[in-house]
Amino acid sequence: MSEIKKIKNLKEFSTSADRFEGANLLCPGCAHSIIVREVLNATNDDLILAASTGCLEVCTAVYPYTSWDASWIHIGFENGSTAVAGAEAMYKALKNKGRLKQPDREPKFVAFGGDGASYDIGFQWISGCFERGHNMMYVVLDNEVYANTGGQRSSSTPIGASTTTAPAGRVSYGEKMHKKNMMQIMAAHGSPYVAQVAPNKWKDMIKKIQHGFSVEGPVFINAMSACTTEWKFLPEDTIAVSDLATDSLVFPLYEIIDGTKLNITYRPKNVIPVKDYLGAQGRFKHLFKPENKHVLDEWQARVDRDWEYLQRREEASV
């Protein structure tokens, strides 16, 4: 196992490796770039990276430019996981055959995908990679919407959000379905490590990424990525909105080890009402009309219930 990188403070950390260049086309205020930088900076080891089609991909590898100072591959929308799994298989083959060019270095294999690429179209590919046990990390940049194509609903879109394919209108409050629980699904694959992270809680995130890098096997990271464009808040408020998400427990930060042991890793000192989180974003604006109050109530009840469940799991150590 490689050495775990020591990180003292945010300033030192944010500039410590720079294998993801600031020169990219992501929106100002996009959380993707913060998350990617945090993942890459968590290790000094070599990296082999993949991205599924999506915001990150189209904004970082526009020929003849690249934002990546580590080997990187994009194939299609659904197969970022398998792209890196293929590279990992080749690494094993060449290691076994003694043909690695730098045999003393052990790269980490990481795939990034949006929630559309992960919860929806690429779900089967991810499931296959995890069942086969490739030594890789899969990071979802979860902005709960098909942002790259202009804001269509995905199976990660939460109830009540207005999207272009499930818009709020005269007779609709927007998305009718609840967000898919990928954390539980991936934990059920028996992954050695599954964790939910948010870029505003960077120390928690780094700890989890480093733990993910330290274990053998497929690691799943669900990273909340607040989307200034589709969630509809000002670009300078990305971290503030992320704070509302974690402090309202809409995005609880927790981990599941070996598919069974659940730990809550962040407990807000003051839990804020869910409506404070929803009210900060244009996508939920219509929920504050009187006729949609039931959706707000349902939101709060669901978050409370999910938090209860996580606490019970943690207490029971299962």
Place this chain on the structure above:
Amino acid sequence: MAEKQELRDVEVWDGNMAASQAMRQVQIDVVAAYPITPSTPIVENYGNFLANGYVDGEFVMVESEHGAMSGCIGASAAGGRVATATSSQGFALMVETLYQASGMRLPIVLNVVNRALAAPLNVNGDHSDMYLGRDSGWIQFDAYNPQDAYDLNFIAFRVAEDHEIRLPAMVHQDGFLTSHTAQGVHTIDDDTAYNFVGDFKPMNDMLDLDHPVTHGVQTEEDWHYEHKARQHNDLMTKVFPRIEAAFDAFEKLTGRRYNIVEQYNTEDADAVVVCMGTSVETAVEVSNELCAEGKKVGVIGIRVVRPWPHAQLVEALKGVTAIGALDRSSPNGTFGMLYNELAGTVVNGEEKKVVTNYVYGLGGRDLTKVHLREIFAELLANAEAGKPTTPLQQLIGVRGPKISFH
């Protein structure tokens, strides 16, 4: 190190075993695969080699054919020898990634055991899947029997991995008729076979940690065309010389001669059929019989489907008046691919040619010698008349009233 296998000079192999033995001998680094009839035994055989220590690469049994080619692309970009196999629906599921593999210039070898495309579901051999891949930017070789399937794999790896080429290649064989029909196959010993292809030489490999590379970029109207134009140009200009050189070297090594366009009894022929796969052997048998009767009929077998052998066909068709293009795939609303491409090839020549189209053998329906005798008779009549004496397109061997068009 993988154990070597002692092969007899002639082994009794079906097309699937022939292909998997070639895959074993070139010592692939990563095979990512998914089973589908009739190519399943290729993957099973390979799994057997692995289980018994005859190969030592990684064998990744993925969850779909799309996943198989996706894994192959990731592995190939990482920098090593990569191959897989598929058929029919699996091939169709792979199509997206076929374009990605060739556009990213990754020398993957894909054994395609040809099979019909549903609906209706059918597991038998026709060329629908081969035709589906013809614009995907891959080199496509066509085997007529297990011996070809074995030999052409070595050619495919050697040409695809050439740094001047860097394009993926398919080796096609007919489902069941070749893949499950055991015949005598002349073998090459392990070392000689491996050396014919040589060590894999990586290029832009992701695993070269000192030289990071970006694979699979975005290009829009500013650069996309240049990438596609270059790929097309390389297919049109660079591939055939390398294939010719590989065929020459292979002949020197084994005595077996392959040609981009295979010609049988074409000298002085008035009429020829142009076909692919197992039909070539049947057509040659009939041609031989008819030649013995004094009729001037020949056969042209397409050995390399992509790139399309335009110049070789112009040469091969010199002096031939009537051409029957035999397509084993439903054109679904137009002429068959071979008809269209042959017509395009001969239309600007000085000699007047009469080209007609026969659709046959869909879903594994037999093409019989009786069919071929009828076809040759019609083609000779066309040659005599200097114009079509039949409809331009006819369906052969289908139940009910005769179906023909134009």
